[in-house]
Amino acid sequence: MYYPLLKYGNNEMKALRELKDSSRSKLVPIIESKRIKPVNVDKWEAAFNTLGNYLKERVKTINFIYDFNCAIEELSSKEELLTSKGDNLVVHCMNKLLENELSVTPCFHHDSPDWLINSILNSGTKSIAIRIRCHDFQEPFDRFVYSKLKEDLSKLEPTVELTIILDFFNSKTTNDRIQSAIKTFNDLNPTNIVFLSTSCPENASDAVAHGLTLVNSRHDLNTYFELSKEFEKLHFGDYATRLKGEVLTGFNYNNSYFKIFYTTETDYYIAKSKLIRDGGEESFFEICQQIIDQDFYPGEDFSFGDLEIKKCADKKITISDHQAPIAISVNHHIETTINQL
Numbered sequence: 001m002y003y004p005l006l007k008y009g010n011n012e013m014k015a016l017r018e019l020k021d022s023s024r025s026k027l028v029p030i031i032e033s034k035r036i037k038p039v040n041v042d043k044w045e046a047a048f049n050t051l052g053n054y055l056k057e058r059v060k061t062i063n064f065i066y067d068f069n070c071a072i073e074e075l076s077s078k079e080e081l082l083t084s085k086g087d088n089l090v091v092h093c094m095n096k097l098l099e100n101e102l103s104v105t106p107c108f109h110h111d112s113p114d115w116l117i118n119s120i121l122n123s124g125t126k127s128i129a130i131r132i133r134c135h136d137f138q139e140p141f142d143r144f145v146y147s148k149l150k151e152d153l154s155k156l157e158p159t160v161e162l163t164i165i166l167d168f169f170n171s172k173t174t175n176d177r178i179q180s181a182i183k184t185f186n187d188l189n190p191t192n193i194v195f196l197s198t199s200c201p202e203n204a205s206d207a208v209a210h211g212l213t214l215v216n217s218r219h220d221l222n223t224y225f226e227l228s229k230e231f232e233k234l235h236f237g238d239y240a241t242r243l244k245g246e247v248l249t250g251f252n253y254n255n256s257y258f259k260i261f262y263t264t265e266t267d268y269y270i271a272k273s274k275l276i277r278d279g280g281e282e283s284f285f286e287i288c289q290q291i292i293d294q295d296f297y298p299g300e301d302f303s304f305g306d307l308e309i310k311k312c313a314d315k316k317i318t319i320s321d322h323q324a325p326i327a328i329s330v331n332h333h334i335e336t337t338i339n340q341l
Contacts, residue, residue, distance in 0.1 A: 002027040002341050003065070003165070003194045003237030004334055008034045011323050012242065013058040015330035018304035026338045029064045030107070030131075030165065030196075030237065031055075033071040033093075041075060045083045048093055052100035059102065065129045065163065066097065068116055069109040080115040090119035105129050105163065110145050117152055127161040127191075134181050135171040142184045149188060161191040165237065168197045175226060182231055195224055196237035200268050204259045207270035210283050212290045216268045221340065236341060241268070241329040258284045260309070260325045263333040264296040265340055281320050288313040298336075305332030 006012040006029050016029060034051070036044045055064075068090055072078055081089040090106065097104045106120045107129035120128055132145060153162070164185050168178065178195065186193055199219040207213040224236040241261035254277035262269040271287045273280040288309045291297055300310040305328040311317040319325060 001192070001235050002334075002338055003030055003196065003235055004240045004330075004337070005030045005032065005196060005237060006240060006330070007032050007242065008070075009326075011326035012240070012330055013055075014327040015240075015305070015334065016062070017058040017060070018327070018331050019334065020303070023335060023338050024060070024062050026341070027062070027334065028105075029059075029062065030067060030129075031059075031064055032067045033069070035074050036071055036081075038075055041081075044071075044081055044089070045092065048089070048096065050096075051093055052096035052098075052102065055097065055102060056100040061103065063103040063105070065105045065107045065165075066093070067107045067109075067129075067131060068093070068120065069107070069112045069131070072113075072116070078113040080113075088115060088119055090116060090123065094123055094125070107131055107163075107165070109133065110149060118155070121152065121155050125160070127163065128156070129163040129165060131165040131167055131196075132181075132185060133167045133169070134178075135167060135169040135173075139177055139180055142181055146184050146187065149185075153188060162188065163192040163194065164188060164190040165194045165196050168195070169239070170198050170200075170202070170243065175223065178223070178227060179230065182227070182234065192235055193231075193233065194235045194237045195227060196239075197223065198239035198243060200239060200241050200243060200261060200263075201270070202243045204257065204261075204270045204272055207259065207272045209257060209272055210274045210287065212262075212269055212271045212287065212294070214267055215270050218263070218266055218268065221337070236337075238337070241333045242326060256280075256322070258287075258319055258322065258325060260287075260291070261329040261333070262291060263329075263336050265336065281318060284319050285312060285315050288319075303332045303335035305329065305335070 083092050105127040108117045108120050110132045166181050197220040199216050201215050206215050220238050228234050258273040258280055260271040262271055271291055273287055274283040291309050292313045300307045308328045312319055
C-alpha cells in the first residue's frame, strides 16, 4: 500500500480526485489538516464547518489518514481549541468527516499536545495513526519517544488498528538509522508501519529555464525497496512532488516560472518555462512537448496529469497560473508510484 503525504489544498485534492478508478484502492493518502493562521484563530470553527463536504467531493471512497497536528502548527499556543458548543478541534472535525461517511483514520504526532492525543484516543474510531518525525531528532531519542507513546497507547482499546508513520522527510540518513527506528517502533505492535521520505527537490532553483532538467534520483523509493527486503510488512510513503517549502514573501508573478515536477520510475525532472514576463506562457507549450518527446513519457492515457501535459503540448489548453501544474505533477507522481509498488 502507498501512503502519499498531501497538503489540504485544492490542487493536491484535485490530483487525488482525478486518480484512475483502478488506483483508488491502492493508496492511503495522509492528508495534512488545513492550517489555522494566528490572525484567524478566533474564526477557526467556521473554517472547518465545510471540511466533510469538501473532502467527500474529492476523496470520495478512498481510505485516508487525517493529520490533525498540522492544524495547530503555526499557532504559538497549543491550548485546546473549543467550538461555541464546547467541542474541541478533533471532535468538531471528526463529526464533520463522519457525517459525510468518510473512511478516515485520525492522526497525531509524537509530540502533539495531550488534549489532541487524548481526543483521538477516545474518539471511538476503529483505527488511528501516529506520525513520528524522525528527521527532527537523533537516534538516541527514539527510546524516549517510544516510552512516551507506549504510555499514551496504554489507553487505547486493543481492537483499534494502529499505523505508525516514520517520517524522515528529506534528511540524509543511513539505512542503519532507519532500520533502528523501524525495530524500535515496531515494538508498539502497529498494524501498519510506514517509511515516509522524499528526495524530490523543495524548489526548482536547480532547473534550467526553458528546459527539462534531471534534478535528482529517486533515492526515497530505492531506500524503501532495500528496507523491504528485511521488513516485508513495511509500507512506503513520500511527499509526492510538493514539499513543505517556505512561504514566499514579496512574490512577483512576472518574475516567476511555470514548472512541472515530473517523476519517472528512477528520477525526478523539472520542466520549467521561461520567465513569465519573457513569454513563459507561450514557452510552456514547448516545454510540455519536450516531456512528450521523452522515452519515459508513458502516454496520455497513463494519468490525468499526462493527459493535461499532452493537451498543453498540442495547445488545446493554456497553463497560465502556478496552480494547475501542481495537480498535474502530483497526480502523475501518484499514478507512477502506485504502478511501481
